[in-house]
Amino acid sequence: MHRRHFLYSASGLAVSVSLPPCVQAMQKQMKITGLETDLLKMPPREPNYDAIHQLGVDTGQVVLRITTDAGFTGWATSNFGMLAGGPRVVQTILEHEVKPVITGMDPAFPKKIRAALWSALEYHGVTGVVQFALAATDIALWDILGKAAGLPVxxxxxxxxxxxxxxxxxxxxxxxxxxxxxxxxxxxxxxxxxxxxxxxxxxxxxxxxxxxxxxxxxxxxxxxxxxxxxxxxxxxxxxxxxxxxxxxxxxxxxxxxxxxxxxxxxxxxxxxxxxxxxxxxxxxxxxxxxxxxxxxxxxxxxxxxxxxxxxxxxxxxxxxxxxxxxxxxxxxxxxxxxxxxxxxxxxxxxxxxxxxxxxxxxxxxAPESPGMSTELPRSYIEKYKIG
Ligand SMILES: [Mg+2]
The missing domain is CATH 3.20.20.120 (Enolase-like C-terminal domain)
Incomplete structure (x- = not known):
């Protein structure tokens, strides 16, 4: 058989095999359908210090969820050990600037999404809290990919x-x-x-x-x-x-x-x-x-x-x-x-x-659950959610 024909027929055989649902979900193009955030604030505790920081008094998190049309949701959390206002800024960037860029994109293309977000956001943040938002987005994408593949990241x-x-x-x-x-x-x-x-x-x-x-x-x-x-x-x-x-x-x-x-x-x-x-x-x-x-x-x-x-x-x-x-x-x-x-x-x-x-x-x-194992319990989110 001509080599090219052999390759075509081999790939034809491969797709005819019945695949588990999670693999079928990966093979079809996924789309990002939405982005949700929770703003959490932790109660202050006795402060601890390093050489220059005071920690533990103004502590907060932003929790990110990216939803897809395949039913997988990607989770990430961005933590601040100080500066209670920091998570609110990250939340705003995610909701108002990241969401419109990534909605409709395929989460299986994290490098393409990184490039798109860089183009959209570099004007106000090649470093700093913009990067916190981009990093959380990327972590959530990898959580989706792991869940879709049935593998820990x-x-x-x-x-x-x-x-x-x-x-x-x-x-x-x-x-x-x-x-x-x-x-x-x-x-x-x-x-x-x-x-x-x-x-x-x-x-x-x-x-x-x-x-x-x-x-x-x-x-x-x-x-x-x-x-x-x-x-x-x-x-x-x-x-x-x-x-x-x-x-x-x-x-x-x-x-x-x-x-x-x-x-x-x-x-x-x-x-x-x-x-x-x-x-x-x-x-x-x-x-x-x-x-x-x-x-x-x-x-x-x-x-x-x-x-x-x-x-x-x-x-x-x-x-x-x-x-x-x-x-x-x-x-x-x-x-x-x-x-x-x-x-x-x-x-x-x-x-x-x-x-x-x-x-x-x-x-x-290592965590063995499919995905990143970054999901937080609903009860934890409800307890500390302020926005
Ligand atoms: Mg250090």
Whole structure:
């Protein structure tokens, strides 16, 4: 048989096989039919602090649902640990600017949708909260694709592992904690929860206070548990270098965000002058800023945030770039979307999270439900919904 005829007849045979309903849904073109949002506000709790932020007082979320004519609904959530007004801005962008662009488009084309949204929205946001809205949209699209295919998203993305090492972000600053008793209790709780790595904040006060905190964490954690430090942009380059030499002497696993995110040349100098891993990226937007950081050799561990860096599509491209540069990757933040992506990234080393989880040997298992596992219970939404 002529090769072309064989291929035609082979493809003819393939479509004649009776396919399960979910595959039939994928084969027919889907259309986005609508977009819904909920604005949530959490009650204030006792604040915690890093070097520059107060968290936990003005906390909110926007929940996104993208509906399709195939019956699948894609979910995503965009969280704000501070700035109660932030979710309202993201909600407005989603409802008034994203919705008209994506309605009628096929959710199986996330890169096409990303390009369309970029064209529509770049005027007021190649970075910033516009990107939060675009990222949430992309995460919801991948949730739809996973549900339609009957696969968890990490398998849709080309899985590398089915479990992921985690660390606990537990070493915060608190009010009225001069003796570090609250700080100590948080670290002990994380250890009891099964974590084998933890991160603590530094840089809010002087270097002596940093040393005291790091030593206490390392003493509590023991030699088997890694301790990372995060300075949240607190330093200039000279101070970052001075403290970094002390941190690495004590033996921290990584030194995170010592400088403001845009000081890429400063990051490059620190990465060259210190042996400890330099970690950064939570405040970078899109693959373009990450490429800039990597070309300058400004980090050893890149830390994309799935609200700022981009949704799944952009995030996976950043991850592939970081792998090409021989770098390690850790997520900024946790949850199901990060976990699905990390399980498909060979050079991923940690997911950031906190609180009780099912942890086995320092790892959490990948979600196995079809889609992204980003749905929230209706009762939770009703409880906190303000718009
Ligand atoms: Mg950080």
């Amino acid at each position: 990490y398998k849709m993305l080309g899985a590398y592992r089915d479990r992921m090492p985690v660390y606990s972000m537990c070493g915060w600053y608190y009010d009225n904690d001069a003796d570090l008793s609250k700080y100590k209790r948080q670290i002990q709780t994380a250890l009891e929860q099964g974590y084998r790595a933890m991160k603590i904040k530094t840089g809010r006060y002087g270097v002596d206070d940093d040393v005291r905190r790091i030593r206490l964490a390392k003493d509590l954690a023991g030699p088997q548990c890694r301790v990372m430090v995060d300075a949240n942009q607190a330093f200039n380059k000279n101070e970052a270098l001075r403290r970094g030499r002390i941190y690495q002497e004590i033996g921290v696993f990584w030194y995170e965000e010592p400088l403001p995110p845009h000081e890429m040349e400063g990051y490059a100098q620190l990465a060259q002058q210190l042996d400890v891993r330099i970690a950064t990226g939570e405040n970078l937007y899109t693959r373009h800023q990450f490429l800039d950081l990597m070309l300058r050799r400004g980090a050893d561990v890149v830390q994309p945030d799935n609200r700022r860096a981009g949704g799944v599509t952009e995030w996976m491209e950043i991850a592939a770039l970081s792998d090409s540069f021989g770098l390690e990757l850790a997520s900024h933040g946790g949850g199901a979307a990060n976990l699905n992506m990390l399980c498909a990234i060979p050079n991923a080393i940690y997911m950031e999270t906190s609180g009780p989880q099912k942890i086995i040997n320092g790892e959490v298992l």
